[in-house]
Every structure is written in structure tokens, then in C-alpha cells.
Amino acid sequence: MSYSCAVIGLGSMGFGMAQSLHRAGLETYGFDRDAERESRFQSETGRAASLACVASTIDAAAIVVVNAAQTEAVLFGDDALVPRMKQGSVIVACATVAPDFAREMERRCSDHSVQYLDAPISGGAVRAAKGDLSVMASGSQAAKDAAKPLLDGVASTVFDLGESAGAGSAMKAVNQLLAGVHIATMAEALTFGLAQGVAPETFLDVISQCAGTSWMLENRAPHIVDGDYTPHSAVTIWPKDLGIVTEIANEKGLQTPITQAALAQFNAAVAMGLGAEDDAAVAKVYAKAANLTLPSKDTE
């Protein structure tokens, strides 16, 4: 019997994941609030259906929306998905959410005999489209078993972080703390260098070969060098994700002063109207404060 799945949310990550699943030979349905995206995916697969029609037949649904509120709306809001899914099918929840939210969703899914896999993803849009993501998975063995064909289709690495929802999201929050701070620190260091006469290209060439490098620096500094702020991942992600970190830290009584300093820079970027730009645009906050000129696309 063939494995049938849906991807709900066809943004930069979800679209690539849905393509990867289709390419892997799974019966794949893609859905998005944006009709254009949805029909673009359907034209690639030749497989069109409403979610209402397939909800009761699919084995797995990957939820690749932007936050907890959208995840909850898909699962239990108007046109709630979970109550219509068949027993033993699985929700693969990929958005970055608080661990407590993941635990609550697991509980509510189990009321409908639907499995829930807490499954935040890492790797970016390019790797999503290659089926080469990392997944930080936690949930029951039954959830992992039910999700396996879907995970095999989208990921090259699945970290098994435990037997219940929450652990995957906890690890994702740890990753986002680091990733967000590293982006803002790259911007702080690049502008610090620029003020001393270090060209952004030289910064990238040298630092990427030195102890000061990070995955995020090597991924995002090129956007500044090229003056290209096309949003691969937008500034607005970070007030949300570092907000989740802050919420957890407050609950646990933890100090996160470096995270707070980075969060303030992303908030300043949003206040400057840069929310929809690539997150490397946080460098513009520093450049504006110090009256520095970053490379621009037009003058390249």
C-alpha cells in the first residue's frame, strides 16, 4: 500500500520538502493559504485535491507553518485537520515552537488517536529542496514509525531526542539561540571591521578561515558582501524565535544576556522597517548607528 502524505505550508522550507517527498515517490499533497503557491505545487505533481478530501486517507501530515498559533489553527482550528485523520496517522510538526506547546499538541492529538512527532527542522531552503534537512525529533516510537517514510524523504539526518514531544523543540530553541546570536554578532563584527577599513569581502575571506567563524557567518555574510537582502530567512523570524528562547529562560529562571542583546538588535531592525528583508539586514542597524555605508547591489 502506498504511503500518502500532506505538506501544509508551502513557504521556502515546506515547498522544498513537498518537492522532495514527491521526488521520493510518496503520494504527496501540498497545501497553502496562498492559492498561487498551492497551484504551483499541484502543477508540479499533477495531483490536486482539497485537504478536506484527503485528510482521512493520508498517513502523515507535515506542518511547516511559521509559528505555534498557525500550527494550532491547522490542527484544531476551523477545518481542524486532526479530528478527520485516521487512527495511527501522524502529525509531523516542523515549526519552531515552545516545548510546552509541543507537549500540549501531543496530548490533544492523542485524544483523537493521532500520533504527534515534535520535529523541528534545520538546514535552510536549499537543503529542504534536496531532501537533505536535519530533523530534531522527539515523540513516541509509534509516532516515529508512522513518520519514517516522510522523514526519510526530507532529511539526511534525524536526531532521536527522546520518547515524548518537547525535547525536539527544546533542542531547536537551543539551536535558534545560537543561530540568532551568531547572525547579529556577524553583523556587529563586520561593521566593527568596516569602521576600521576592513572591506566586507576581506572580512568574509579571512574570518571564514579563522577561529571566529560560524555556520551562520559563512551563510549570511555573503548577503551583505553582495548587498542582496532577498529574504532567504527574514528578520522577523528572530523576534519570534528568540522570543521563544526568552519565554523558556524566564520560566526556568535562566539569564540569557547575550541572547537579549541580539534580540534587541533584531527588534531595532524591525523598527527600521527591515522585517521582511533577509536577516543579514540586521547589519543595517549597526551601519546606521555608526554612519557606515554597506555594499549595495546597484554599485556592484
Next chain:
Amino acid sequence: MSYSCAVIGLGSMGFGMAQSLHRAGLETYGFDRDAERESRFQSETGRAASLACVASTIDAAAIVVVNAAQTEAVLFGDDALVPRMKQGSVIVACATVAPDFAREMERRCSDHSVQYLDAPISGGAVRAAKGDLSVMASGSQAAKDAAKPLLDGVASTVFDLGESAGAGSAMKAVNQLLAGVHIATMAEALTFGLAQGVAPETFLDVISQCAGTSWMLENRAPHIVDGDYTPHSAVTIWPKDLGIVTEIANEKGLQTPITQAALAQFNAAVAMGLGAEDDAAVAKVYAKAANLTLPSKDTE
């Protein structure tokens, strides 16, 4: 004619650099305030001499001390080295110092017809001993030419950052900003995970394969996992190096809020009496504040 050089400062970096130069076949003299270190190096080479005796014959002297004050003391203090060096020989200045200090030393060396290469190093003790460092070099072509055999012996990568002293030190300050923040952020993230039940080993295994990784995280987090704070690079480095960053930033009117947050954590570590421990011990500041227990060497 053989190339003769001295390494002044036989700490974790200088000792390995001197070994690399000796192994490369250069006539290498090593000096340190610590007589035990100095005789240990001399017994490896079978070459003992006082600095006073060789100062006028060497082609190059690498200064691998901890800061600007020690660099100045070696070059121009009691038993000043520079006035005794031969015309056209070169000072290769490896300590992390402010760019203005490097420019001043270049000027003062030129009064004695001695070349000065602003040459901060990156890579750590293991790579120093392998002759595999990165050098961020700036200075006159004559300085670079005079230093070449020495640089070839200690480094696999020499970045040419320009024709005058200061640019090398500016790039080193950029690198140190990033490296220091990345260490403290690793500690913030590791303890943030630990408070949610993420074991430090799991943190390292997962994050090192995800977008949140950094060179420093992969290098320093193992020390915390092993509970081993043997100082490969001590906490006290960071108040000094991030202090240099702060000094430059203040001069240039730059905001460095993330650097300041990291610096405060290193200062707190020093205040806790951890200054001489490995810099990964900054995690103890977070652990103490949140009443978390980090892995200990004894319980492994």
C-alpha cells in the same frame, strides 16, 4: 647564509611556534621570563644563548607575549631588543594589540632601521606546534620579505592585509570579537539546554551538525562535556581582548552591545576566581546563576 630567528615568549603558542621553526631547519633561539620553559626549549634544540648575545645577529624576532605592555617592554624596555638588532631585520609582532599600538611600534622600529610586521596569529596551540597557524599580516613589503622564512615555518596561511601596521591587528580584533562572543554564547546555549534536560554531550552531538554551530563551539564545548578546564586558552584572555575591541569601538563611536554582554560574562568568571581556567569555564557563571550542575571530571 642561514636564517636565524628568535621567539620571545614560550607560552602555549610561542613554544609550538619555536618548535616549528627549529623543525623547519631555521637557526632558532627561544626566550621566556620563565627559566624552566626557556631551558626546556634549549634542551630540545641544543642551542643556548642569551638574547643579548644573539640580538645583533638574528634576522627576525617573533614576539609571542600576552599583550601590548609586554610587547613594548621586550622591544623598547630594559634590555630593549630593537636598538640592538641589525638593519633590515624584522620584528614579527604576534600578540593581540590595538591597531594604534601596532602603528606606534612600526614607527619606533623604523627609527632604528628595523622592520615591523603586524602579525597576529590564529589557530591555537596544536596548530602552532604543527607550523599550521593563520597569520593576519600587515606591513611594508620589506617587512614581509624579511619575515617570510619565519612565517613559512609557523603558518600554513598568511593573509596579506596591507602595506602598513594596524590592519593585521584590526582584523585580529574582529576575529576576537567573534571568537569571544561565540564561546560565551556556547556557554549560554549549553546551560539553556541543560536546564531543559538536554545533556551536554547531546548538545554537542546535535548542534555541531546544525546551523547553530561555530568553530569555537566545536572546539570548547568538549571541555565542558569532559568537565576538563585545563587552560588551553584562559578566561583572562577575554577581558583583555574584548577590552581592546571596546577601546576601538569607543574611539570609532560604534555600538557593540553583544560584545559587551559577552565581556560581562567573562568578567563575572574572573570575579568568581576562574581567570586561570580554560575559557570554557564561563559556563560556570551561567550554571551558578541557575543552580545547574555541569559535568565534572571526577564523575566521568
